[in-house]
Amino acid sequence: MTLTGVTVQGRLNLSQQHLAHGLLFRDCHFDDGVDLRGAVCEELIQFVGCELNDLHADNIIARKGFSVVDCQLRRVSFASAQITEDLRLSKSRLSHEVDHVALHGPNMVIEKSLRLDETWITGEVRIPFSHVGQDLDLRSAHLDNGAGLALDATSVIVGGQLRGDDGFTARGEIRLCWGRMSSISFRAAELHKPGGVALRADSIHVSLGCYLDQGLTASGTVRLVGAQIDGELACTASTFTSASGAAIEAERLVAKDVYLDRGFRADGVVRLVGAQLARQLTCTGGHFENPAGDALDLTGITCTGSVYLNQDPQHEQCFHAHGRVQMCGASIGESLVCSSGLFEFPGGVALDADGLNAVGDVRLNQGFRAVGRVRLSRATIGRQLDCGASSFVSTENPALDLTGLVGHGDVLLTSGFRAAGQVRMRDADVSRDVDLSTAHLEGTGTKVFDAFGLRVGGTFTFQLAQPPKAEVDVRFADVRRLNDSPSSWPTRQTSMEGLTYQSVSNIPCSGRIEILQGTKAFSLQPYRQLGKVYREASKTKEEREVLIAGLRDYRNRGKLKWPQRMWNLFLEHTVGYGYRLWRPFVIALALVVLNFPIYHTAEHHNLMESVGAKESQEHHNVKHCPTDFPCFNPLAYSIQLFIPVSNLHEVDKWVPDATRGWWSTFLLGWTWLMIIIGWLLAAALGAGLSQAVRRQ
Incomplete structure (x- = not known):
């Protein structure tokens, strides 16, 4: 049956009817709406270009689908409807009041797709606990419910994709909690709920991927707490803004890959606390802005692959975090790459990776910059820690904290490494080399380099680009080989009591003695240690000179009374402290x-x-x-x-x-x-x- 251009005064009541044939209403006007509640429709029901006040189709059974195209409506209801084919509400306008339900469809069963594409809806779209066999299509749709819920799809099951791209706009919260679907796409969409949650998808399960990328703009928090995404979460080149809280809240997220890269921007904290990623986290070229607190929180994250907080080599966009980056207790199966990244949190900890466990490299190199402290204390690194050609600036010490670090490879502070603040390596254990060749230690506090108790299985290279202006502390450090330069040890500001090593670089014996005589506090142990190394190298003359110099220094700087000083002087000139018995x-x-x-x-x-x-x-x-x-x-x-x-x-x-x-x-x-x-x-x-x- 086809009705064209008909005006129906009063309500068209087809409730509880069995409609054996299809209905097509074209360009019709219904003063008081249409009632199809409980109806059984054997063929397709269509409204094209019509004007309706309300469309009530609760508990309808439509065996060939239901279509509303290019219509003007106030309210639509499909609660508990069963639709064998598509439910289509396309290119239409639902003009209800804000904070009222415009589309009421809980517990629907739609065997194919629910299509709301190119539809403008004022009021709430409510479809919780519904089952859609194929796609939920929101392409080019516009949902407006002010500060309320724009779309409530709680626990919805979608067999195909949820598509909210191609200019989709929502004013109000999009709620997808506990839903299940193959993929989500809000590419280039606009989600607006300033001061609230723009997208709430807690505990959602997505079997393919979640795409919030290609220019998506979200004004309000995007929540993915406890979400399980079997593919990737892509937020490339998108903008997330939250005036009062988190820009992205994704605690306990489970996914394969997460992309917050190449033009990504977040104004507000991005939280991935406790997330589990099967492959990688890529924040290459991303911008994270929250100068008052955490900009990126990766506390306790588990990533089987690598984490990239680095510069995009193709577009020359560097990773930039204006606010603290938290990585405490993170576990990374491959490498942490922060090459050319910029971390800013003046007066605080710019990068906090306390307890980090990285199986591969940690790269803070190639122009890496930190304004604020960087903490890698108690971290475990499987291969190299590379800080070459990097800059660490902090008004509070230490600028770089490697206390208790366990490094199974090298620690490289080379190629113009610069620290305006203390470098701390207390009790660190490095299996291979620690290299400070051409490093700039520019701290002006009490200590510029604190390596108390450092253990180095290879070579400790301490050849700075310029003499430090504050204390260098290597007390009780244990290194296999000491490769240093005299200018790297500041006079009267070097502490090396308890330092042990098995071999040294080719500094002349007289130069070595000058270094020991320039220590901050006198101790015989450094002289005895150097003498032991010379003795094991069969350099008996150098050994004798060093030990005699040590006893002479004992007289000059040791806490001796004048009779002891005189006896020391007498022994020096008579028997050379036992080394010149002749x-x-x-x-x-x-x-x-x-x-x-x-x-x-x-x-x-x-x-x-x-x-x-x-x-x-x-x-x-x-x-x-x-x-x-x-x-x-x-x-x-x-x-x-x-x-x-x-x-x-x-x-x-x-x-x-x-x-x-x-x-x-x-x-x-x-x-x-x-x-x-x-x-x-x-x-x-x-x-x-x-x-x-x-x-x-």
Whole structure:
């Protein structure tokens, strides 16, 4: 049956009717609407170009479909309808009041598609718990319900796609919670609910992909909390804005890939807390803006592939986060790539990856910039941490925090690496090399480099581009090889007590000693460590020079009282702290040679007097020796003066006769001085021998 241009006054009541034939209403006018509630329609029902107040089709059974095209309506109701073919409400206008239901269709069963394409609807579209066998088509549709729900599709099941692209616009919330569908597409759509939730798709299950890309604009939060997307979530080149909260809220999201890249922009935090991604997260060239707090929150994310927060090499768009980027406890199966990225959070932590676990590389290189602190404390990195040609600027220390880092590859702070703030590597454990070649450490606080307890399985290269202006602390660090330069160790601002290594670079021994003498606080351990390395390299001369310099420095900077300082000075010049035991013998020999002519002259001038001769014996002198009394021998006398424990029967038998004038008095004093020198040389030799035995 076809009716064209008919005006129906009153309500057209076809409720509970069995319609065996199709109906086509073309350009008709219905003053009080059409009632098809409970009707059974065996053929297609069509309204084309009609004007209706209300269309009531609750519980309708339409075996060949239902079509409303290019019509003007106020309200449509299809609650619990069963439609075997398509339900089509295309190119029409539903003009109800805001905050009222314009399309009421809960619990519908549509075996094919629900089409609302190119339709303008004022009021709410309500289709919760409905089942659509093929597509839910919203292409070019315009939904307007002010601050309320624009589309309520809670728990809807769509066998095909939900298509909201080609200029789709919604003012009000789109709700898809607990829905199931093969894919969602809002490409180039506009979703508006400022201050609220523009798209709420919590716990949705999408078997293919979710496409919020190609210029989509969302004013309000997009929620995908607990969503499961078996394919990709694509937000490429789209803009998400939230004035009061999160731009994207996707906690516990499960997906294969997530793309927030190449022109993506979010004004408000993007949260992927606890998300599980089977492949990769790509934020290449994305812009994240939330200067008051978190810009991108990836806390606890699990990503089997790589995470890209880097520059787009094709369009030269760099990743830019103005606000904190959180990655605490994140687990990445491959690499974290932040090359050429810009992370800004002045006065706070720009990148917080505390406890990060990355199986591959972590790349903060090739122009990477951080304004604010970067934390990788307690992170585990399977391969390299590359910070080459990067810049870390922070008004609060540390600018780069690698405390407790476990690195199974290299740590590279090279190629012009710059840190305006402290670099901290306390208790870090790096299996291979740590390289600071040509690095710029420009911090001006208490410490510019803190590597207390650092462990390096390979080479620790510390060759800075310029001398640092604050303290360098490598106390109790343990490295396999130390490859450094003298200018990298600031004078009186270097702490290296407890530093151990197995080999060193080819800095001359004198240069090494200058480095140790320029430490902030004195300790003998650095000298002993360097001496050990020289000894194992069979460089005994260098070993001796270093250890002597250490004991000399002990006198100059150690907390010694003045007697200890004097004893230290005496040991240095007599036995060289046990390293030059030949010196006492040379001194003694020189004095013997000097004393021999002195005492030989005294002998010939009768200035020596015997001691201990019997009074009954005839008076005797050096020229007339009494019987059983040793004669005076100037050579033996000179030798015995310097050997206190020996007894050549000279010094105890003969002394200068002080009664024979000033010369004999001087000679007596000289003799006592030689005896004292002999005892001192013996004491020095004993102390030197003791130190030599202790070293062995």
